[in-house]
Amino acid sequence: MHVTVRHILITALIAGSAMAANGCVHLKGSATPPTPSGLPTSPPSGVTPPPSGNCQAQNGAAQIVEISPDITATTDPTYGPIGESALAPANGFPNVAAVIHLTSGTSVQFANVDGANVDSAVGLGTTGFPPTPHTFPGGAQNPIGTAVGGTTWSTGRLAIPTGGTPCFSQTFTVPSVSPGTTLAIYFGDLDRYNTIPSGTAYRNVIVVTSTGAQPRERPRRQSILVHQH
Numbered sequence: 001m002h003v004t005v006r007h008i009l010i011t012a013l014i015a016g017s018a019m020a021a022n023g024c025v026h027l028k029g030s031a032t033p034p035t036p037s038g039l040p041t042s043p044p045s046g047v048t049p050p051p052s053g054n055c056q057a058q059n060g061a062a063q064i065v066e067i068s069p070d071i072t073a074t075t076d077p078t079y080g081p082i083g084e085s086a087l088a089p090a091n092g093f094p095n096v097a098a099v100i101h102l103t104s105g106t107s108v109q110f111a112n113v114d115g116a117n118v119d120s121a122v123g124l125g126t127t128g129f130p131p132t133p134h135t136f137p138g139g140a141q142n143p144i145g146t147a148v149g150g151t152t153w154s155t156g157r158l159a160i161p162t163g164g165t166p167c168f169s170q171t172f173t174v175p176s177v178s179p180g181t182t183l184a185i186y187f188g189d190l191d192r193y194n195t196i197p198s199g200t201a202y203r204n205v206i207v208v209t210s211t212g213a214q215p216r217e218r219p220r221r222q223s224i225l226v227h228q229h
Helices: none
Strands: 010-015 024-027 063-067 074-076 080-082 085-087 100-103 107-112 182-188 203-209 223-228
Touching: 080 203, 085 100
Parallel strands: 024 223, 063 107, 100 203
Antiparallel strands: 010 223, 063 085, 074 080, 182 203
């Protein structure tokens, strides 16, 4: 962790004896969130505003993708610039973004672990990152769908964590792929994807492989490590 940016004030361990989980929360202090872009802050006609910032209970069986602008952008040799998200590590905070590797048949939740900003993950298809400015689907500020893939899906805007607890999205299922093949699922932050040309800092990829094809999931653990800054 870059101590020049984030200074640990409190570290607390929340026991989860009944849950096999791998969530990790990094709260980095308060600041004014950036002005949203892409979609208006008010929902389109007929769309119900998200209750309580869309926060759901953690699914102990799901893999956890942490989201925070503090997760440093990097350049993946296959998918190019990515940033703002990574699978939750076994311990601590994911300082640098990484492609999300999952296997068929798993489930996944996204978790806002940033103590200052509302974050989100919205599907961008399976053929590549769209150029900016990108028009997100109507209603993407609310949760859409329960499966990641080529159809429209969104976590909606995930609220700023409170009380040292992350804001979890709904649980998504991961599509099945044939043995020896992979599927790349692109996603980006609703409010930040358009703020930098081509969304270089606020986007990532889920790469799905068939069950048994060298799974690269993070090990689950029995508790949630909470960092407050």
